[in-house]
Amino acid sequence: MNNREHDPQDLMVVAGGGGFIGGHLVAALRAQGYQRIRAIDIKPVSEWYQVFDDVANCVSDLCELPACRDAVDGATAVFNLAADMGGMGFIENNKALCMLSVLINTHLLMAARDAKVTRFFYASSACVYNAEKQISEQVTPLKEEDAYPAMPEDGYGWEKLFSERMCRHFREDFGLATRVARFHNVYGPHGTWDGGREKAPAAICRKVIQAKESGGLAIEIWGNGEQTRSFTYIDDCIEGIFKITYGDCVEPLNLGSNELVSINGLVSIVEAIAGIELERSYKLDAPKGVNGRNSDNTFIRSQYDWEPTTTLRDGMQRTYDWIYQQFMQRASQPA
Numbered sequence: 001m002n003n004r005e006h007d008p009q010d011l012m013v014v015a016g017g018g019g020f021i022g023g024h025l026v027a028a029l030r031a032q033g034y035q036r037i038r039a040i041d042i043k044p045v046s047e048w049y050q051v052f053d054d055v056a057n058c059v060s061d062l063c064e065l066p067a068c069r070d071a072v073d074g075a076t077a078v079f080n081l082a083a084d085m086g087g088m089g090f091i092e093n094n095k096a097l098c099m100l101s102v103l104i105n106t107h108l109l110m111a112a113r114d115a116k117v118t119r120f121f122y123a124s125s126a127c128v129y130n131a132e133k134q135i136s137e138q139v140t141p142l143k144e145e146d147a148y149p150a151m152p153e154d155g156y157g158w159e160k161l162f163s164e165r166m167c168r169h170f171r172e173d174f175g176l177a178t179r180v181a182r183f184h185n186v187y188g189p190h191g192t193w194d195g196g197r198e199k200a201p202a203a204i205c206r207k208v209i210q211a212k213e214s215g216g217l218a219i220e221i222w223g224n225g226e227q228t229r230s231f232t233y234i235d236d237c238i239e240g241i242f243k244i245t246y247g248d249c250v251e252p253l254n255l256g257s258n259e260l261v262s263i264n265g266l267v268s269i270v271e272a273i274a275g276i277e278l279e280r281s282y283k284l285d286a287p288k289g290v291n292g293r294n295s296d297n298t299f300i301r302s303q304y305d306w307e308p309t310t311t312l313r314d315g316m317q318r319t320y321d322w323i324y325q326q327f328m329q330r331a332s333q334p335a
């Protein structure tokens with residue numbers, strides 16, 4: 001089944017539609033011709049990253065079951081991108097808040113089952129993987145089976161792993177067609193770039209721009225900079241969401257780039273984009289997550305003959321340009 005076979009009149013529901021990935025998903029659904037889209041978020045619409053007048057933009061708290069029932073009423077497909085989350089600085093210091101997102105997915109699943117929704121997508125995370133497999137910067141890319149035996153990221157990762165299982169059992173016991181992707185560090189324009197919830201790519205772009213504009217020419221890096229990651233550009237993430245949602249594979253799949261980079265390497269990429277070199281200092285007691293992590297894409301390639309392809313250099317250029325614009329816009333506003 002391919003999403004292009006769907007009727008443009010099908011009602012598409014995006015939970016977390018005011019967020020980074022949810023906003024891009026709404027934009028992509030519009031671009032595919034869907035005429036009935038409902039986006040829901042707890043934030044006031046003025047704080048959404050992308051707002052479209054032809055979309056039903058609703059503000060409600062999806063931790064509540066009645067709100068979830070209203071949200072999915074009449075829906076053909078539900079995409080759950082809603083969660084209380086952020087970068088390492090947020091998730092390491094707000095474990096209980098992260099775990100409370102379990103209410104969102106649980107209540108959305110119950111409502112979707114009762115509303116006879118035909119597809120339910122859940123956004124899981126690479127944070128479900130066993131921490132013991134991520135001790136070294138010299139990583140062995142993570143395969144889907146490496147989530148078990150379970151020892152995920154405390155708080156946030158446990159919630160994701162539990163919610164994945166909830167999706168599995170709603171499929172097995174109630175016949176709800178659930179699909180799950182494990183995102184690996186998604187980045188791009190129209191996302192959080194300051195305020196404490198931002199992730200490494202956006203934080204580094206902002207710090208480099210700040211250094212360049214202030215003439216300070218110094219940057220503080222969290223950890224020793226040798227920790228390794230892969231980063232997935234938002235367009236690849238959105239394409240993967242559609243493949244997984246409408247595909248036949250019912251198991252959770254990695255949705256991530258496998259271009260491995262150290263945080264120092266990422267800083268060098270952004271310096272090259274900005275055309276400057278900065279003096280680096282290292283904040284060794286800052287939250288930095290696991291030492292190394294990469295995505296093994298064997299499974300998604302075998303299922304969909306596809307994997308993310310945007311290079312980090314290209315994706316970071318587009319992200320930098322957007323953050324630069326935001327930064328300058330803010331700087332030009334009266335204090």
Ligand code: NAD
Binds near residue numbers: 040043186
């Ligand atoms: P985001 O914070 O930009 O978006 C999440 C949205 O959910 C926010 O707009 C927030 O206001 C909303 N939300 C929170 N609580 C809510 C509630 N009770 N009711 C309604 N809305 C609520 O984050 P994102 O980067 O767009 O992430 C989307 C999903 O993908 C999340 O589930 C996240 O855990 C997952 N994920 C993201 C990444 C990444 O790198 N961005 C990596 C792994 C997993």
